[in-house]
Amino acid sequence: MGAVPVEMGAKVAELDRVGYLFGVKIAASMSPVFHGTVFRELGLNWEQFRLDSADIPQFLQLIKDTKCFGASVTMPNKMTIMEHLDEMTEECREVGACNTIYFRERDGKRIICGTNTDVVGVRESFYQNVADPDGVFHDRPGMVVGGGGAARSAVYALWKWMRATKIYLVNRDKSEVDAVIRDCKARGYGDTLVHVSTAEQAEQLEAPGAIVACVPDFPPNSPEEKTARAVIETFLNKEKKGSMLEMCYNPTPFTELGGIAERAGWQVILGTEAMIWQGFEQEKFWTGIEVRDLPVSKGKEVIAARLEQSKL
Template identity: 70%
Template sequence: MSTTTVVNTVVSTDLQSQTRTVERHGYLFGQKIAASMSPQFHQTIFNELGWAWEQFRHDSADIPSFLKLLQDPNCFAQRLLTQDLGSSVTMPNKVTIMDYLDEMTEECREVGACNTIYFRPSEDVGGRKKLYGTNTDVVGVRQSFYQTISDPDAVFHDKPAMVIGGGGAARSAVYALWKWMRATRIYLVNRDQGEVDAVIRECKAKGYGDSLVHVATVEQAEALEAPGAIVSCVPDFPPKTPGEKTARAVIETLLRKERKGAILEMCYNPTPYTELGAIAEREGWQVILGTEAMIWQGFEQSKLWTNLELKDLPVAKCKEAIAARLSASSRL
């Protein structure tokens, strides 16, 4: 197999990566990605498999230039006859990239966001590689609960759920709760009425929005049944505006209810130990760190890119690598 020495300051900010030999490469395409754990996570997998692969950071929102990078002959795996390496897509490109995809999975279409691009080596369109898009964030949400909670029936099955936020991650959470986690209703809590209206409208148009309920006031929250699963999809900032303060009061009202469940705090940058997570823990909730969602959606990506099953991937090593990263961040 031929190899290439990657020297590309556009797609990599790691000086070591620019000088060592890499046989095949993919990308993390987005902005403000310097602190992302995705490249480290996938590098752990590639290293354990003994493959000279790497995921480079490409800090950009320029989709045409990114599409050209994807057509690089080394942005796929000749090692495997049945599968090609692909790329991760993060904000602000998850929605806009969809206009350029040739095919999408059900999750990608229904959520309305793509976080993973993959290829099939024998399939192209007009002389270029055919782009497939999927959304593994929904798997990350689902697996965070099922890999952590020992008794889903007691904690969140057939109970209301709650999603905090109104962006792309919130849509992924809604889909996971509706599709796989047996939520009877899904409470939406957010500082912005317009964002909530958009989520409900889009989910209804796709056939899974009838169970959504906007919880806008403390009085409304007091009258509701306690949720079993909560997914928080907002940054870790203390509430300042009236809308943020109202949303926090609604959340705390629901957290104080007698029955407790589990909350997935999706925010993990710069730390997964958030203010909201601490509040939930004090109220008796089981807190699942956002790195769990990152890990499980990452394994789903790797299954697509490597053509391996989860049992063949270095699960324990990846968890150790992320735990070490968290420990180092905590010390700093």
């Protein structure tokens, strides 16, 4: 149960350090190739393996190995892993989700620490790609589409760093929105959240400057999905435009919603940008090397090459 999966066994023996991508439906994830590229550029004999699983006990057994440098944690494990952490960063605690495991020493023991680098991925996607944040999204409303873990990270980034005056929440499921607002209020930053549930309501509101879309790339089918899409399009069609980060990049970052936003005159930032910048933040925790000293251009190049392949 706690052993390294058979297909990894021989390879692990050849490596100095190993890590995992722990989640389900991760076959298409670019995380291992991204981190592998960074490790090679740094001259490290390290590798990240996919662990397609929601088996927390198995995962905890695997990461006990002192060879393990840490892990990327994805759905459905981001919240369930939290009760097993010995320490967590402010971002992890405030968002209520962990996407990165790393280790520290405390009283001579190796302890499991958790953080949330998704929030940095959202923040840096905008600041690295928007030439004039003051003119585009600072001191304007922000908007988040969705109600899951990624949406919570986006809310936190907009509130903490991006100077959003208020944050509109748009989602097909009201109960998910209610849960986000309740949890954010409990953590002290929910008062600026506004559930926008109809196109008529959206008509009356100021246009957002930064939108983060955190939903899969499926056409709207149910009445609730069609209503949510109408709300989004009402905001996109307002006279004042901004930038939209389309977090969905699997199987392709070129989504239907991204196309609608682009045609409406918005700057669309691909979800692979968030993956890249949260990935560099993970590297900082694992290697101890500051992001400015990491091989940023090489990491971006390998993802750009993958994007070109996805267009073929």
